[in-house]
Amino acid sequence: MQDSPLFSFIDSLSPIEPLKSAYSGNGLQAYHQSLNVTSVSSIFTSPHHNAHKESKLSKGSFADYTENELCMEEGTDKNKSPTSSTAVRLFACTSTITRESHTMTTCSVNEGIVDPPKGPNDLPQPGRFDSGSPDHNTAPCHGVSVRSDLKQDKCPKLEAVQTTNNTVEKRKCLFSTDMQLQDGCQPAKENNEVMGCEWDDLVSVTSGELLAFDSSMDQHHTGVQLAVNNAESCGYLLSKLAGGADISDRTHPTTSSQAYYHEMVVGEDKTENGQLFPEDKKTILSEEIQDNINEENACIPLGCKVETQQRGVRRRCLVFEAAGYSHRTVQKESAGDLSFSTCKGKSSAQNHRNPGKTPSPHVFRGIGLHLNALALTSKDKMACQDPLATALVPSLKTEQVVHGNLLSAGGNFFHSGSGSLDLQMDNDDCSVGGFLGNDHNSSQSSSPPKKRRKSDNGDDDSCKRCSCKKSKCLKLYCECFAAGVYCSEPCSCQGCLNKPIHEEIVLSTRKQIEFRNPLAFAPKVIRMSEAGQETQEDPKNTPASARHKRGCNCKKSSCLKKYCECYQGGVGCSNNCRCETCKNTFGTRDVAVSAENEEMKQEGEQTESCEKEKENDQQKANVHSEDHKLVELVVPITPPLDVSSSLLKQPNFSNAKPPRPCKARSGSSSRSSKASVTVQSRKISKVGDSVFIEEMPDILREPSSPGIVKTCSPNGKRVSPPHNALSISPNRKGGRKLILKSIPSFPSLVGDTNGGSAICSSDSTTALALGPS
DNA sequence: GAGTTTGAAACT
DNA sequence: CAGTTTCAAACTC
Known part of the structure; x- marks a missing residue:
């Protein structure tokens, strides 16, 4: 693997740091193109990390710490220059690449990417760390070089940490997804290390075929670059991937996981180390790990890394396909890398994972879209359950990676959104499977009354899964499929082909669907996380910011x-x-329209909005007048579409009631609590909005905030398209990010660290606040 | 738990 | 692109 030309190429590239945002972005795109990556991913890619960042921010210190440490350690140990970061990413992705460089690079890259706003890579901004994802990148690297260090240094801590982690169920919950990933990752690594090649074998087995080295490599690179841009998201993904990634790139995963883990752990405890040291856990958790791994994989496997970087990837397991595809490659690489990582990485990776594991293995990380996320969560679980599934996931990731942009975009969403959500989830439920629990809360809260539905299930829903009869779980009708997750035990589907065994079919089907509708697997809801911040600025923004694409x-x-x-x-x-x-208690269309119109007008775009508004206004005025008012205040209109922007934000999710997703978005919960009733909902909407804003801010505020976006398209229109997003995402760092609600899983990770917690807490707070209200 | 409703997805 | 059908989730009883 390493020997492969790609590696060399990558290595040569690694030095490139410059890339970071721009470079990476371009590079990625180019890469993607070469790879056939879909622009979509780019779209999704959005900076989502913001959420991460945010979460991270909260962790910020933590993150910083981790990063710093990582970097430091790495640096010290290996010293990789930041420059490497880019390379690192790639590496991470590829895993093969130089370990050290990678690690170093990743860090820097991440930072750079993530924090872009603030400072260059060098600075380890917390935010970046948040990005965790970035870390991911690093992680892998770390996994390689760092791991050792980490292990050594951190191991001891890790144990403690692990304990802590374990103790901290919340974390799990929050992170559950992430956690899982991490856990999974770590475990995987551990396994790798411990088990030796098992993991690899597994991976290879599962994804083995899938990955195409080159592609994966390339993808990775691109992904990496993207990651740089989207460091956060990447980190996220990576982290997840890392977890799941084990498979793909253990190193990466590990690395990412580490980073991720760090974030998460750190967030909570900083136990990062603890995670790192999972070795102990390894043995202990070996099973869990495997499970986790599976889960993780399922969630985001290898692809994640890449995609992560790209940004959206994580979003769905969709990635699977890609992931799977690249995944193999990765695996191969990773295999080689793994060895490294394992050797070195193990510790780190393991460490990371361990922490993650602790939590429930099953917990999935969130997925990109809220719905998806939901599905993911559940799926993830599923995946987790099914090793194969996990494998699939990875593969998907790969694809995503390839598609890169798309997924990444989604991933981004996830990150931001998911992260927050996850975090929230964690908060909510920490105890258990996080998502479910969280979902519940959120869902309940969010959807006021009934919602029992999934939420009930809920959250557990994660468990829930699909019950397809005629679609064979190969259509978007299938929640699992839509979420990019393999169907698992929870599913009650008939004639299901959405299983690892039928990976090829799944992937091909997925591709077909994506071909038909590039956004088919994209998050359905975009949130302007940052926008949220902006929102803060503008009361208008509101939850509305998040809109259905x-x-x-x-x-x-x-x-x-x-x-x-x-x-x-x-x-x-x-x-x-x-x-x-x-x-819609979250904001009526009319309002949105009006708002948009205003914006539009200002901007000039307008016509449509105007028309719509008029229409809407007329029509809706009746009904919604109240809501609208509220909404209007609250919702500004952020264009849903701006995926790019929207992606990032998720954090706020809290609002999102979106039930399902494991994530249960904190927001939702909060909201839901309040809102349960429509009436309240209205208030809530306002309140919620405000809340969101608040939340967002909190989240955003912190570090992440930087990014905040602002917005959306100037127009307020929704920008839709993911495509745009691509371009955007990378660049955007700062910009607004759209967040997918759903996906939180990653976020959770982030959350883990601090952000997650913070988010959660914030969410909780909100919820609390709302509740009372 | 069965049956109905609903709207997205898929198809024509 | 519009209209229709299919589908599975959401919801009700």
Whole structure:
């Protein structure tokens, strides 16, 4: 693997640091192109990390710490220059690349990417760390070089940490996804290390075929670069990947996991180390690890890394396909790398993972889209359950990676959003499977009344899964498939082909669907995390900021039931919606439209919005007047679309009631609590918005905030397209990020660290606040 | 738990 | 692209 030309190429590249955002971005894109990566990913890629960042921020110190440490350690140990970071990423992705460089690089890269705003890579901004994802990159590297160090140094800590981690169920919950990943990752690594090649074998087995070295490598690179850009998201993904990644790149995973882990752990305890040292756990957890790994893999496997970097990847398991694809490659590489990582990385990786493991293995990380996320969560679990599944995931990731942009974009979302969500989840449920629990809360809160639905299930829903009969779980009808997750035990589907065994079919089907609709697997709801911040600025922004990309077409549900994707996603309806009598408590379309219109007008875009608004206003005015008012205040309109922007933000999710997802977005919970009733919901909407804002801010505030975005498209329109997102995401660091609600898993990781916690807490707070209200 | 409703996804 | 059908989730009883 390492020998492969790619490696050399990568190595040569590694030095490139420059890339970071721009470079990486371009590089990635180019890479993707070469790879066939879809632009979409780019779209998704959005900076999502913000969330991460945010979470990280909270952790910030923590993150910094970790990063610093990592870097430091690494640096000290290996000293990789930051420059390497880019390279590192790649490496991480590829895993083969130089260990040291990677580690170093990753860090720097991450930082650079993540923090871009602040300072160059060098500075280990907390935010970056948050990005965790970035770390991911590093992680892998670390895994290699760092790990050793980490292990050594951290191991001791790790144990303690681990304990802590374990203790901290929350973390798990929050992180559950992440945690899982981490856990999984770590375990994986551990396994690798401990087991030796098992992990590799597993990986290889599962994904083995899938990965194409080159592609993966390339992807990775691109991914890496992207990661740089999206360091956060990447980190996220990576971390997850790392977890899951074990498979793909252990190193990466490890690395990422480490980073991730760090974040998470650190966030909580800083136990990062503890995680690192998982070795102990390894043995102990070996099984768990495997499980976790599987899960992780499922969630985001290898691809993640890359994608992560890219940004969206994580979002879905979709990545799977890609992931799987690249995954193998990665594996191969990773295998080689693994050895390294294992050797070195083990510790680190393991460490990271261990922590993660601790939590419930199953917990999935969130996925990109809220829905997806939900699905993911559940799926993840599924995946976890099924080793194969996990494998799939990875593969998907690979694909995503390849597609890169798309996934990445999604991933980003996840990160930001998910992270927060996850975190929240954790908070909520920490205890258990996080998501579920969280979901519950969130879901309940979010969806006021009924919601029992999934939430109930909920959250557990993660467990829930699909019950497809005719679609064979190969259509978007299938939540699992839509979420990019393999169907697992929880599923009650018939004739299911969405299983690792049928990976090829799944992937091909997925591709077909994506071909038909590049956004098919993209998060359905975008949130402007940062926008949120902006929002803060503008009360208008509100939750509305997050909007359903495609928009709903509700007629009878008045957008007050889960039938409405917007509502389900916990976001207000937007101009994109074609709903009738919209009463979406998160923000009516009218309002949104009006707001948009305003913006539009200002900007000039406008016409559409105006028209819509008019129409909407007329139509809806009746119903929503109240809501609208509220909404209006709250929702500014952020264009849903701006995926790019939206992606990042997730953190706020809290609002999102989106039930399902494991994530249960904190917000939702908060909201839900309040909102349960429509009336309240209205208030909530306002409140929630405010809350969101607050939340967002908190999250954002911290470090991450930097990014905050702002916005959306100037127009306020939704920018839709992911494509744009691509370009954006990379660049955007700072910009607003859209966040997918759902996906939190990653975020959780982030959250883990601090951000997650913070987020959670914030969410909780919000929830609390809301609740009372 | 069965049956109905709903709206997205898929198909034509 | 619009209309119709299919599908599975959401919801109700």
